[in-house]
Amino acid sequence: MQINLLDLGNPTELAVALFVGLIILEILYGWKTGRVTYEGKDAFASMFMGFGSKIAGVISALLYGWLALWVWTNFRLFDFGTDLWVFALAFVLADFAYYWIHRLGHRVRWMWAAHVIHHSSQHYNLSTALRQTWTNFLTPNFLFFIPIYFLGIHPAIVIFCYGLNLIYQFWIHTEAIKKCPKWFEYIFNTPSHHRVHHANNPRYLDANYAGVFMAWDRMFGSFVPERDDDPCNYGLVNDLGTFNPLRIAFHEWIGIAKDIWGAKSWRDRLLYLIAPPGWTPDGSRMTSDMIKAAWRARNEAKKTTAQ
Amino acid sequence: MDPVQLAISLMSITLLAFLAAKLFPVKEVLNLASVQAEYQRYNPEAVIDTIILGLDHKAALLKLTQPQDQLGIVTRLGDRLVCRTVGKDDIASFAVSGDTLTINSDDFTQPYVSIRLDPDEMQSAQRLITSFTEPEGATHANQSA
Ligand SMILES: [Zn+2]
Ligand SMILES: [Zn+2]
Numbered sequence: 304m305q306i307n308l309l310d311l312g313n314p315t316e317l318a319v320a321l322f323v324g325l326i327i328l329e330i331l332y333g334w335k336t337g338r339v340t341y342e343g344k345d346a347f348a349s350m351f352m353g354f355g356s357k358i359a360g361v362i363s364a365l366l367y368g369w370l371a372l373w374v375w376t377n378f379r380l381f382d383f384g385t386d387l388w389v390f391a392l393a394f395v396l397a398d399f400a401y402y403w404i405h406r407l408g409h410r411v412r413w414m415w416a417a418h419v420i421h422h423s424s425q426h427y428n429l430s431t432a433l434r435q436t437w438t439n440f441l442t443p444n445f446l447f448f449i450p451i452y453f454l455g456i457h458p459a460i461v462i463f464c465y466g467l468n469l470i471y472q473f474w475i476h477t478e479a480i481k482k483c484p485k486w487f488e489y490i491f492n493t494p495s496h497h498r499v500h501h502a503n504n505p506r507y508l509d510a511n512y513a514g515v516f517m518a519w520d521r522m523f524g525s526f527v528p529e530r531d532d533d534p535c536n537y538g539l540v541n542d543l544g545t546f547n548p549l550r551i552a553f554h555e556w557i558g559i560a561k562d563i564w565g566a567k568s569w570r571d572r573l574l575y576l577i578a579p580p581g582w583t584p585d586g587s588r589m590t591s592d593m594i595k596a597a598w599r600a601r602n603e604a605k606k607t608t609a610q
Numbered sequence: 611m612d613p614v615q616l617a618i619s620l621m622s623i624t625l626l627a628f629l630a631a632k633l634f635p636v637k638e639v640l641n642l643a644s645v646q647a648e649y650q651r652y653n654p655e656a657v658i659d660t661i662i663l664g665l666d667h668k669a670a671l672l673k674l675t676q677p678q679d680q681l682g683i684v685t686r687l688g689d690r691l692v693c694r695t696v697g698k699d700d701i702a703s704f705a706v707s708g709d710t711l712t713i714n715s716d717d718f719t720q721p722y723v724s725i726r727l728d729p730d731e732m733q734s735a736q737r738l739i740t741s742f743t744e745p746e747g748a749t750h751a752n753q754s755a
Contacts, residue, residue, distance in 0.1 A: 343631025425690040544720025
């Protein structure tokens, strides 16, 4: 079955009405049962970040859309066409690209400066899904899709499938669903797996980067299951003190600029940009690795004392 | 982008947030127990000596035994708490106006913290801050207490 690429819209635009409906349902469900919490200003900030992100997305499309087409037109190895199986392949490849963008988005401060926005709420509900960055166009994220265009899949198909991927990730931002059926939890990203990803408990830091398929986390050693004896606390290891969307959008970029301005060497300037968030030359702040190591050491000490 | 679509989106966002605010009214969340628990959760190695709680339960200052020369600050943000540990280099200035102590810093998401205190606690708080900020390191603008 051939599909006309001109008929492919951006699926996220069609999904907005669905998002609004599901948020209303979740608010009402939380109000009735107490199993989901919302806070007005937090929800406004999250949804407003999503609104700004849609507008800022136009900049990314203008900047990188032509590059994608240029690579596909001039350098593709094959022409896969527009059969349905090409969409399936593009969906899997885009999910793989997402995994690495996301993983590096937590481990490279330059990429974290954009992604941190998504983790900056202390709440975890469907509005959190919409808390998205305004500064993706400042990151190297687009580079991760180049191999797919190079292989020969048309950029419109990849962008369409990536849009579906992001829509999938909306419903997993909820505390209303505890666990899905075992087989589903094994294959797909679920509310339980993604709660872990949003948690700042030391055990859960830097885990579960998947978009749709959990296989990548299982393959590359970043899978951590949710545990009943360690309930998720949401937010950053250094939470934001504001609901102001402008401060939320740019705080980490400002932090990087200040650090680079005050750095003593070019090595430090570079590392402030590419080392994990929290890195400093003198170790005065903590990276997630340092937080996890300290947590493990405390646990070991507790065990030794108990023996 | 279609301006009508943008306007509808903004209206929907406002209405949803309004609904959330109505159905989930913010309750009192900052008290001695919650400040201690939350601060220790983020700073498990810290040893808290004293907690000075604001009169309006919007902020608290924590005198720490460990780390030394650092001050713990816990503020309320909506229905959640935000914890900070600051040293003399983090505090740009502090000022007292009536019963309100304001600590200014270069924290981009929380450039200042205001805390209302009764006179005795105001003195303790000022002593606490000046105990580790050098006299020239802090600008005591508008001090009146
Ligand atoms: Zn993430
Ligand atoms: Zn998420």
